[in-house]
Amino acid sequence: xxxxxxxxxxxxxxxxxxxxxxxxxxxxxxxxxxxxxxxxxxxxxxxxxxxxxxxxxxxxxxxxxxxxxxxxxxxxxxxxxxxxxxxxxxxxxxxxxxxxxxxxxxxxxxxxxxxxxxxxxxxxxxxxxxxxxxxxxxxxxxxxxxxxxxxxxxxxxxxxxxxxxxxxxxxxxxxxxxxxxxxxxxxxxxxxxxxxxxxxxxxxxxxxxxxxxxxxxxxxxxxxxxxxxxxxxxxxxxxxxxxxxxxxxxxxxxxxxxxxxxxxxxxxxxxxxxxxxxxxxxxxxxxxxxxxxxxxxxxxxxxxxxxxxxxxxxxxxxxxxxxxxxxxxxxxxxxxxxxxxxxxxxxxxxxxxxxxxxxxxxxxxxxxxxxxxxxxxxxxxxxxxxxxxxxxxxxxxxxxxxxxxxxxxxxxxxxxxxxxxxxxxxxxxxxxxxxxxxxxxxxxxxxxxxxxxxxxxxxxxxxxxxxxxxxxxxxxxxxxxxxx
Numbered sequence: 427x428x429x430x431x432x433x434x435x436x437x438x439x440x441x442x443x444x445x446x447x448x449x450x451x452x453x454x455x456x457x458x459x460x461x462x463x464x465x466x467x468x469x470x471x472x473x474x475x476x477x478x479x480x481x482x483x484x485x486x487x488x489x490x491x492x493x494x495x496x497x498x499x500x501x502x503x504x505x506x507x508x509x510x511x512x513x514x515x516x517x518x519x520x521x522x523x524x525x526x527x528x529x530x531x532x533x534x535x536x537x538x539x540x541x542x543x544x545x546x547x548x549x550x551x552x553x554x555x556x557x558x559x560x561x562x563x564x565x566x567x568x569x570x571x572x573x574x575x576x577x578x579x580x581x582x583x584x585x586x587x588x589x590x591x592x593x594x595x596x597x598x599x600x601x602x603x604x605x606x607x608x609x610x611x612x613x614x615x616x617x618x619x620x621x622x623x624x625x626x627x628x629x630x631x632x633x634x635x636x637x638x639x640x641x642x643x644x645x646x647x648x649x650x651x652x653x654x655x656x657x658x659x660x661x662x663x664x665x666x667x668x669x670x671x672x673x674x675x676x677x678x679x680x681x682x683x684x685x686x687x688x689x690x691x692x693x694x695x696x697x698x699x700x701x702x703x704x705x706x707x708x709x710x711x712x713x714x715x716x717x718x719x720x721x722x723x724x725x726x727x728x729x730x731x732x733x734x735x736x737x738x739x740x741x742x743x744x745x746x747x748x749x750x751x752x753x754x755x756x757x758x759x760x761x762x763x764x765x766x767x768x769x770x771x772x773x774x775x776x777x778x779x780x781x782x783x784x785x786x787x788x789x790x791x792x793x794x795x796x797x798x799x800x801x802x803x804x805x806x807x808x809x810x811x812x813x814x815x816x817x818x819x820x821x822x823x824x825x826x827x828x829x830x831x832x833x834x835x836x837x838x839x840x841x842x843x844x845x846x847x848x849x850x851x852x853x854x855x856x857x858x859x860x861x862x863x864x865x866x867x868x869x870x871x872x873x874x875x876x877x878x879x880x881x882x883x884x885x886x887x888x889x890x891x892x893x894x895x896x897x898x899x900x901x902x903x904x905x906x907x908x909x910x
Contacts, residue, residue: 438516438790443742445789449643450518453788454796456647457520460782460823461797463594463816464504465804466680468523469496471532472772483532485540486708491696491770498692498805499771505801507762507774512794515755518783519736519776520797521762525859527724528772535717543704545767547714550702551721552763552773558726559756568730568756569748570886575868576747577836578848580735582855582864584830587778589856591823594678594816595627621675622666623817626657630821638785638825646786646822653818657682682815692805696770716902721763723899725773727862729759732776739830740784778861781826843875866896 435441440450473493474482482490504522511521527548535544558564571579592598597619601612614620619628630653637645660666661682669676706714733756737749744750762774783793834852839845851868855861873893876885 434792438792440790440792443789445787447792449787450790450792451796452644452647453518453783453786454520454793455783455800456644456650456786456822457518457777457780457783457788457793458797458800459647459650459814460779460819461504461520461522461777462800462804462814463680463819464522464525464777465497465501465801467525468500468528468771469493471525471528472496472770483536485536485544486538487540489541491541492693495693495696496771498694499696499769501801501805502692502694502697503762503766503769503771503774505798505804507758507765507798508794508801509798510761511755511758511776512791512798514758514791515751516791517733517737517742517749517755518740518788518790518793519733519755519780520783520794521759521774522777522801523766523772524725524728524775524777527721527763527775530720530724531772538713538717539705539708540701541770542699542701543708545700545770545772546702547705547718547721548767548773549700549764550718551725552760552765552767554718554722555725555760555763556757559753559760562753564726564730564756564760565753567888567892568734568752569746570888570892571734571747572872573747574837574844574848575851575872576734576738577833578851578868579731579861579865580738580833581831581837581848582852582868583732583735583778583781583861584827584833585852586827586855586859586861586864587781587823587830588827589859591820591827595820596621596624596674596678596817597627599674615674622660622664623657623675623677623815626653626660626815627817627820629653629656630818631824634821634825644786646782646825650814650818650822653821654682654814657815657818658684658813677815677817680813680815682813682818685813689806694769698768699770700768720899720902721773723866723895724860724862725760725763725775727865727896728860729756729775731861731865732778733759735778735830735833736776736780736784738833739781739826740789742789779823781830782822785822785826785829843872843879843881846875847872862899866899869893869896 434447472491473496474490475493477484477488477490484490500523507521531544598611601609614624619625634646634649637649667676668681669678737743759776766772766774837848847868850871851864854867855864870893873889
């Protein structure tokens with residue numbers, strides 16, 4: 427073994443975890459490809475081309491976050507935090523802007539305050555998360571979760587990321603209210619796979635499934651590359667074009683075209699554009715505090731649930747389902763909210779799409795370093811990575827979801843006090859598009875069912891605390907209305 431490789435092996439414990447340097451590099455690339463859409467999607471959620479756009483996300487003063495600037499800081503923070511997490515925590519869990527938090531910022535928080543003030547609330551949220559991690563409270567809660575509930579969380583995340591893949595690829599679509607039906611979603615368009623992009627997605631699912639069942643090394647990465655090439659050929663022959671809201675049969679997020687330009691300097695003007703306490707002055711201490719409480723609850727358990735699922739899938743947990751040295755990982759993850767808010771990219775958290783790299787063999791933080799470097803490069807190579815359509819990356823989420831749902835084998839469904847909380851945890855995550863919601867419903871139901879079945883003494887005290895906090899989280903809007 428070369429000296430450089432030996433140092434990497436020693437630091438990241440690559441051999442100890444049954445991996446190799448090449449496998450870690452490959453897994454890091456796969457994770458990046460599965461996550462790269464966030465550099466396109468986050469700007470569409472937070473940013474706007476101009477305040478005059480019909481769908482512009484304006485703050486209380488009518489200001490916007492420019493899309494190109496949001497894309498640059500999204501890649502920057504994802505790159506830096508993934509590298510730091512890999513080096514310090516030594517887990518293959520990449521970080522990027524969390525979809526739940528950025529939607530909350532755009533829809534609920536920004537209309538009440540300015541964008542810098544909204545990002546200031548995210549920074550405060552991150553500081554609280556880090557303090558909770560440093561004091562050991564976050565780790566204690568993590569370890570207090572029963573093994574069956576941890577398995578349900580992992581399975582629920584598998585269902586969630588598969589559902590994300592189905593929706594992003596257009597295989598499952600929302601049926602417009604104007605259709606006059608009570609059915610919320612349907613297959614493709616009018617019950618059929620009526621678009622080339624969705625057909626490419628189906629091809630990708632079958633291809634990656636074949637590669638995985640044949641145990642082809644790097645199967646997911648190979649599948650993503652081949653599917654991208656097929657997508658580019660289809661686009662060249664059919665000229666489908668982007669969806670852009672008016673073309674339902676178009677490509678979602680990015681079009682697989684060979685770019686005319688491959689590089690450009692990123693605009694990082696948003697870095698540091700944050701007002702830490704302005705929101706408390708603008709909307710009042712109580713209203714601002716409730717917004718921070720909502721951010722903390724969502725951040726706290728989204729990351730915890732994701733790390734539980736990823737750790738189990740990677741085989742890195744102990745016999746009780748706990749991650750070794752999880753406290754260090756939780757501190758770094760909490761820092762992602764601070765850095766993300768300070769750079770106006772929104773809170774950064776562990777990304778469930780890391781499961782793609784794990785499924786391809788990633789077991790250490792070296793994979794994270796690779797993913798992070800690619801995100802930093804993405805700041806300069808936006809046109810190149812935008813060539814990969816979500817329809818080519820989404821099949822990997824379906825395959826990984828199929829692998830993660832296998833965690834249900836560790837749940838004893840013959841005991842209803844276990845079955846109902848586990849079932850609801852798995853079900854609520856995809857149906858509400860939120861890992862935190864699924865965990866919250868699971869915690870509350872677990873406590874109620876075990877208390878009702880006479881097993882109240884088996885409940886860890888922190889389970890009661892968390893269940894109470896989630897109850898407050900679910901009724902925060904009525905509380906806000908009463909207090910304001």
